[in-house]
Amino acid sequence: MLFAALFAACTPRQVTPPEPKLELSTVSFSELPGWANDDQSAAYETFRDSCTAMQKRAPTAAWTLGPLTGTNADWIDICRQLQPSATTAEARAFFERNFTPMLVTDRGDEAGLITGYFEPELKGSRTQSARFSIPLYRRPPDLVTADLGLFRADLKGRSITGRIEGNRFVPYPARAIIEQGALAGKKLEILWVDDPIETFFLHVQGSGRVVLENGEVVRVGYDAQNGQVYRAIGRDLVERGAIPADQVTLDSIVAWLRAHPAEAQDVMNKNPSFVFFREIKGRGPIGAQGVPLTPERSLAVDRKFYAMGMPIWLETTYPAGNARAGQPLQRLMVAQDTGGAIKGVVRGDLFWGAGPVARAGAGAMKQQGRFFVLVPTRALRISSTVTSLQAG
Numbered sequence: 588m589l590f591a592a593l594f595a596a597c598t599p600r601q602v603t604p605p606e607p608k609l610e611l612s613t614v615s616f617s618e619l620p621g622w623a624n625d626d627q628s629a630a631y632e633t634f635r636d637s638c639t640a641m642q643k644r645a646p647t648a649a650w651t652l653g654p655l656t657g658t659n660a661d662w663i664d665i666c667r668q669l670q671p672s673a674t675t676a677e678a679r680a681f682f683e684r685n686f687t688p689m690l691v692t693d694r695g696d697e698a699g700l701i702t703g704y705f706e707p708e709l710k711g712s713r714t715q716s717a718r719f720s721i722p723l724y725r726r727p728p729d730l731v732t733a734d735l736g737l738f739r740a741d742l743k744g745r746s747i748t749g750r751i752e753g754n755r756f757v758p759y760p761a762r763a764i765i766e767q768g769a770l771a772g773k774k775l776e777i778l779w780v781d782d783p784i785e786t787f788f789l790h791v792q793g794s795g796r797v798v799l800e801n802g803e804v805v806r807v808g809y810d811a812q813n814g815q816v817y818r819a820i821g822r823d824l825v826e827r828g829a830i831p832a833d834q835v836t837l838d839s840i841v842a843w844l845r846a847h848p849a850e851a852q853d854v855m856n857k858n859p860s861f862v863f864f865r866e867i868k869g870r871g872p873i874g875a876q877g878v879p880l881t882p883e884r885s886l887a888v889d890r891k892f893y894a895m896g897m898p899i900w901l902e903t904t905y906p907a908g909n910a911r912a913g914q915p916l917q918r919l920m921v922a923q924d925t926g927g928a929i930k931g932v933v934r935g936d937l938f939w940g941a942g943p944v945a946r947a948g949a950g951a952m953k954q955q956g957r958f959f960v961l962v963p964t965r966a967l968r969i970s971s972t973v974t975s976l977q978a979g
Contacts, residue, residue, distance in 0.1 A: 607932045609892045611689040611960070613967075619688055619900050619959055621917030622679075629884050630898065630919035631669070631678035636878040637896035637921055638666035657966025662896065665963060682919070686961035688900060691933055699933020701903045703952035704792050704887065704926070706872050706941040711780040711797040711805075719779035721786050723797075724770055726811040726863040730759060744891060748814025759813040761859035766852070777866060778805060784844050787855045788837070790862040793926065794872035796941065806867040809875075815859035817927030823857050837950025860927055874924030874938075882940025887924035892932055893960070897922045901935065903956030908947050916954075919961075933958050 616622050646660035665685045673681065690697065712719040729750045736743035749758050760769045778797050780786055789795045793809040821835040829847075830839050844851040870879035874887070876895035886899055893899070901920045905911040920937070929936050937952065939945035 605694065607892075608694045609932045610692045610694065611962075612692070614688050614690050614959065616683050616688055619917075620902050621915060622900070625679075625918050626675050627678035627682060627919050628673050628675045629881070630921060631673045631681065633881040633884040633921045633923070634896070634898060635666075635669050636881070637876060637923060638662075638669060640876050640878050641666060641896050656894070656897075656962045661963045661966045664965070682898065682961060685964060686898065687964045687967050688959045688961055691958040691960055693932035697933065697957050698955050699931060699935070699958065701901070701935045701937060701952065701954045701956035702928075703906070703937045703939050703949035705939045705945040705949035707785060707789050707792055707795040707946070708941065709780045709782060709785050709789060709795060709797050711778045712800055713778060715776070715779045719781050721780045721783055722770075722776040723778045723780060723786070723789075723807060723864050724765075724775040725777050725865060727770065727773065727775055730811055730813070730863070731756070732811075732814070748812065758815070760861075761813070761815050761856075762861045763856035763859070765813070765861050766856060775863075777864060778807065783855075784841060784851065787858075788841070790860070791858075793862060793924075794864075794867075806871040807864040808867045808871060808873045809862055810865040811863045812927065813859075813861040813863075815861065817860040818858040819928060820854055820858050823854060835953075837946070876923045878923060880923055880938045881921075882938060882945065883918070884920055885923045885938040886920040887926045887929050887936035887938065888922045889930050889932070889934055890925050891930075893922045895922055895924075898961040899935070900959035900961065901937070901956060902959070903954045906948060906951040906954060908951045 641659060641662050644659045646658065646663060648659040668681065668685065670677070693699070710719075711723075715722075727750075730748065731750055732746050732748045733756070735745045735747060749756050751757075780789075780797060789807075795807060797805045797807060799805060821830070821840055824830045824840060824843060825832045825835060829843055844854065847854075867873055872880050874880045874885060874895075875890070886901065888899070899920045899922055901916070901918060903916050905914050905916050907913075920935075924936070924938065926936055933956070935956065935958065937949075939949040939952075
């Protein structure tokens, strides 16, 4: 009671949490939970896609985790060993031969949040009509992204997006302003769709399929974002008492929005982030690395801590509603994407694919999990040698 009285009598101080810090510790493949039970041949094919993007980078290009993970040349050497196909045993041997697993922690904390995303499907048209009245916009020509690392070394890897107005760099309009017609008449529309709620979640997912009236399926993918900070509307619905915190899922949010049409747009506009799309030909959807995503093998991560193409062993559980709910979900993933809400060291977003099962899995997923990154063994040896020389 004394503590409560003292606490009530004082103004609580705001405690700033420490900056996230990635820390690594070496483990063996036998210590990866479920490693012997995974079909690594699926990740082998996914890693092959990432290798096509890596080979376009300069050999001397450094990776996000620094000298510990070598240069791009170390990764290209590994990529050259890939065969046209591999059995599970061959794929497992490939990863064990070339990589060393390392447990990821945030200042010693192993546990993190694993969510999911999917490729939604909407109905649409290439022309505007009374039914198809909601536009999907391409990237506006006045959208500018500035690399802050060019101005200050301590801002390397960070950027800011806006537009030039006179001689000033100003924020780009937020979702609410764009929804009110800020981009109308600029001939930026690539498609027109019919459902504002499904369109909102297309923006959240970043890519999807649009089925036209003639049956043609058009794939759209992320091209740019307005630079506004992403806000999860589930949090707003919890704060207003609309949905209990432990019941927030994609389905529960959609159900509330459909049941409250007069309030739905205002709630969606609380997320100021707005995505611009491009039409994708061939395989898709395309992730941030510029390669097609693989269902249940592609992972979105925070690019501040991970480089695109890095293999990551994921240890988590299947979400509620899945046939294997609560059971271990342990498999080799490849970092191929990112997202506005994916911030942190042990923070991942698992790509589930397309269709009802993928939607259900992604919508319900908010599991605890752990990461183990696979780093080139050759780079580790070089790093250790350099450290020994410096110590000597």
